[in-house]
Amino acid sequence: MRMQEEICCKIDEERTENEIVSFHQPQKKLVVVGYALTSKKTKSFLQPKLEGLARNKGISFVAIDPHRPLSDQGPFDIVLQKLTGKEWRQILEDYRGTHPEVTVLDPPDAIQHLHNRQSMLQCVADMNLSNAYGKVGVPRQLVIEKDASSIPEVVNNAGLTLPLVAKPLVNDGSAKSHELSLAYDQYSLKKLEPPLVLQEFVNHGGVLFKVYIVGEAIKVVRRFSLPDVTKQELSKSAGVFRFPRVSCAAASADDADLDPSVGELPPRPLLERLAKELRRRLGLRLFNLDIIREHGTRDHFYVIDINYFPGLGKMPEYEHIFTDFLLTLVQSQCKKKPC
Structure with a gap:
């Protein structure tokens, strides 16, 4: 009976240690990519294979509502966009000014x-x-x-x-x-x-x-x-x-x-x-x-x-290339500012 108590006690100690180790292990950061694209671009780009691979790599794509303030949405690690118009460009420029930690693909002035x-x-x-x-x-x-x-x-x-x-x-x-x-x-x-x-x-x-x-x-x-x-x-x-x-x-x-x-x-x-x-x-x-x-x-x-931002859906293996690219961007962000 005493031996059984000692075994149970040892098991409980090991379980507690494992829970402590598990608790202190850093959780894998979810990369949130907000996208502002036309419906046609969304359909051609966000194909099921890309979204599935992205999920496996810890990347989540979230639709941006261009009619709501960007700061009220997210938070985002990356903003992927291909919308046009002076109003949208100004929204992005203001957002970049207040959220320098977010990578915008790509700056509106450069696209222009x-x-x-x-x-x-x-x-x-x-x-x-x-x-x-x-x-x-x-x-x-x-x-x-x-x-x-x-x-x-x-x-x-x-x-x-x-x-x-x-x-x-x-x-x-x-x-x-x-x-x-x-x-x-x-x-x-x-x-x-x-x-x-x-x-x-x-x-x-x-x-x-x-x-x-x-x-x-x-x-x-x-x-x-x-x-x-x-x-x-x-x-x-x-x-x-x-x-x-x-x-x-x-x-x-x-x-x-x-x-x-x-x-x-x-x-x-x-x-x-x-x-x-x-x-x-x-x-x-x-x-x-x-x-x-x-x-x-x-x-x-x-x-x-x-x-x-061309029709990447027609590029062979674009899913792997693009998700690796997104992860590289986040890694470079972390070097500048610890994640």
Whole structure:
């Protein structure tokens, strides 16, 4: 009987010690990500596989009501947003001022920089990136604010070569802002609708590279694009041909039997240098680039578009890449201020 009492007493002591140890063990912090997205963006981004993986990693996505004060919601570790409008931008700026401990993806002023196709590509042009792995630039381009009738003369004075790709000057993420036109002759230029950007069309084998940048991670996929234009076709063609959102609507070219000179991905070291510079210059951590290789070259590339928080749902393994990115952000927050 006494032996049984001693055994029970020992068990109780061990249980008490275990409870004390368990009590003092730090609980894994839940990472709360508030998101302010359109319903369309929410549906394409917050897919069940992403939410399931996030839960397993201790990440919770919480919808933000943009019509209520942000400070009354949360608390959040990260705010993920892609809404537009001056009022929303001001709400975010005020929130960043009063909650510096919260990471906002991404600052509204930095995103606004990408809403204008002229300023969007200027940082790439200023970079003049060239090294042993290749050269990255932007097509020659011209901004037309108004007066379509003067476009032929302005284009001629600027020395731009036909055909020209016409894109809306404002890139606000809407379907209309991604509509392209290809103008083959001087007369057809008058049919375009300013404000717009005119870019020289660069033959690129009908393939473009979508380069997704999520923090430090870089993922590249191939997409079919506009076909090359030969001199013979140019001499016979006339008018303006309109296209929908080419890079998004086009089918993946990753599994296509492509000529290596067309389908070979841009060199990784070149992309890493480009991504690092753009992160610094743009102040963004979540964006993508549309890049083409000039046909007939191996190492001459052009950035033709930059988009904030693109359709990540079309990026292979985006769930793992994005959740790892969120956890990295929180870890960097903890280094600045203990969690």
